[in-house]
Amino acid sequence: MTTxxxxxxxxxxxxxxxxxxxxxxxxxxxxxxxxxxTVIERIxxxxxxxxxxxxxxxxxxxxxxxxELDDYLSLVNRIMRARDx
Numbered sequence: 516m517t518t519x520x521x522x523x524x525x526x527x528x529x530x531x532x533x534x535x536x537x538x539x540x541x542x543x544x545x546x547x548x549x550x551x552x553t554v555i556e557r558i559x560x561x562x563x564x565x566x567x568x569x570x571x572x573x574x575x576x577x578x579x580x581x582x583e584l585d586d587y588l589s590l591v592n593r594i595m596r597a598r599d600x
Contacts, residue, residue, distance in 0.1 A: 524583060524584065524587055526580055527580060527584065528557075528577045528580040528581050528584070529573070529577060530557060530577060531554065531580075531581075531584075532551070532553055532554070535551050535553065536550070536551055536553070536554050537549065537550060537551060537554075537588070538550075538551050545595055545596055546595060547592050547595065548588045548591055548592055548595075549588070550581075550584070550585065550588065554581070557581070558578070558581050561574055561577065561578045561581075562578070565578070
C-alpha cells in the first residue's frame with residue numbers, strides 16, 4: 516500500500532541529531548514514531564528560552580522546524596493507526 520503524505524518537509528532543524536532523533540514504540544502492536552529524549556530536551560530548552568527572552572532568528576526557525584517535524588510524525592502515526600483498524 517502506497518500512501519502519499521499531504522505535507523512535505525522542506526527542511527529539518529539544523530541541530531537535529533542524525534542518529535537517534537526518532538524512536539519507535541509499539542502501542543498495541545502498531546509502531547508509533549516519537550521524538551527522542553534528546554530532541555524533546557532541545558525543544559523544551561528553546562521553549563523555556565522563548566518564555567524568558569526572545570529567541571534569535573535561527574532559534575525561532577529551529578523551533579518552527581521542530582514543530583513541522585512533530586506535525587509530520589503525528590500524521591504518520593495517524594496513518595499507521597488507521598491502517599490497523
